[in-house]
Amino acid sequence: AQKITQTQPGMFVQEKEAVTLDCTYDTSDPSYGLFWYKQPSSGEMIFLIYQGSYDQQNATEGRYSLNFQKARKSANLVISASQLGDSAMYFCAMREGPRNFNKFYFGSGTKLNVKP
Amino acid sequence: NAGVTQTPKFQVLKTGQSMTLQCAQDMNHEYMSWYRQDPGMGLRLIHYSVGAGITDQGEVPNGYNVSRSTTEDFPLRLLSAAPSQTSVYFCASNRGSSGANVLTFGAGSRLTVL
Numbered sequence: 001a002q003k004i005t006q007t008q009p010g011m012f013v014q015e016k017e018a019v020t021l022d023c024t025y026d027t028s029d030p031s032y033g034l035f036w037y038k039q040p041s042s043g044e045m046i047f048l049i050y051q052g053s054y055d056q057q058n059a060t061e062g063r064y065s066l067n068f069q070k071a072r073k074s075a076n077l078v079i080s081a082s083q084l085g086d087s088a089m090y091f092c093a094m095r096e097g098p099r100n101f102n103k104f105y106f107g108s109g110t111k112l113n114v115k116p
Numbered sequence: 117n118a119g120v121t122q123t124p125k126f127q128v129l130k131t132g133q134s135m136t137l138q139c140a141q142d143m144n145h146e147y148m149s150w151y152r153q154d155p156g157m158g159l160r161l162i163h164y165s166v167g168a169g170i171t172d173q174g175e176v177p178n179g180y181n182v183s184r185s186t187t188e189d190f191p192l193r194l195l196s197a198a199p200s201q202t203s204v205y206f207c208a209s210n211r212g213s214s215g216a217n218v219l220t221f222g223a224g225s226r227l228t229v230l
Contacts, residue, residue, distance in 0.1 A: 004158070033217065045206065045221035052216070091158055093219075101212050102147040102166055103174065104219055106158035 001026050004092050006107035013082045014115050020067070021077040021110045023092030032096045034075040035104070036066065039089040048090075051075060079112075087114045118142050122207050122222035129197040129229045137192040137225050139207030145220070146212040148190040152176065152203040153224075159206065165190055166212065197229045 005024045013019035025034065036048040051059045051066045059066040067076040079086055092107040120141045129135055141148065149164035151174075161174030165184040179201055181193040190209075194201060207222040 006158075009156075035218070037219075043204070043224050045208075045219075045224075047218045047220075050216040050218065093159075095217065101210065101217050102149055102164045103161060104149075104159075104208075106151075106160070108156055108158045 002107075003027065003105035004094055004107035006092055006110050008110045009108070010111045010113070012113050012115060013079075013086075015084060016081055018078060018080045019082055019112065021079070021090050021092075021112065023075045023077065023107060025073050025075060025092075025094050027073075027094065027096050029096040031098060032094055034066070034068070035093040035095070036064070036075075036077045037091045037093060037106075038086075039091065039109070040085075041088070045091075049077070082114045084114050084116060087112060120207055120209055120220050120222040122205075122225050124225060125223065126226050127228070129194075129227065131198060131229060133197050134193070134195050135197065135227075136194075137205055137207070137227075139190045139192065139222060140188050141190075141207075141209040141220070142188065143209060143220065144187065145209035146187070148184065148207065148209045149174070149219075150180070150182065150190070150192045151206045151208060153206060154203050162192065162205075194227075197227075199229045201227065202229045203227060 032053045034051045038046045049061045049064045063080045065078045089109045123138045150162040151159040163182040165171045205225045208219040
């Protein structure tokens with residue numbers, strides 16, 4: 001089974017609007033971490049936001065927030081007030097347990113296009 | 117502070133040739149790893165290392181070798197390149213700790229095997 005599923009291959013959003021990128025995960029480990037990375041057309045991978053499985057509150061970093069619904073095993077990324085520079089690929093990733101700090105599982109990504 | 121440095125950035129090989137992708141980090145991270153990125157498949161783990169002298173296989177290890185003689189360096193070797201190894205390769209490093217144990221990536225190496 002896929003560890004990370006991103007069901008939106010591509011998304012469009014109008015500049016200055018909010019957008020939600022979906023991510024569901026699959027694990028039986030009670031301890032895990034969820035991450036979102038941005039990959040602009042230049043190709044580098046940029047860390048955006050992190051959510052730990054034991055965190056009580058949803059993570060926020062500037063215009064990025066993570067809508068963490070543990071029971072549904074979802075970790076959606078919300079980008080508020082979209083900017084043209086937000087156009088990129090976005091990857092959701094997960095790291096399981098204390099013995100797997102080195103293993104990250106990535107989704108297939110969502111390509112976001114921000115329209116002016 | 118350079119972070120994670122990968123070389124070369126681009127490489128074209130013929131089937132059967134060998135090559136080494138170099139990776140170095142200057143953050144004193146314990147863990148290093150190699151991922152490949154293919155269209156529609158995200159990033160998949162090839163090999164990883166939890167410290168000097170210790171390596172292990174990831175999800176797609178076939179056709180690749182690694183070694184880790186120092187904390188800083190983690191080269192990836194293709195012994196006999198195949199067209200299926202055409203991909204973008206990322207080296208990454210992270211601390212061996214819980215919490216926001218963020219992967220720091222290199223800039224990527226685009227490999228084409230003809």
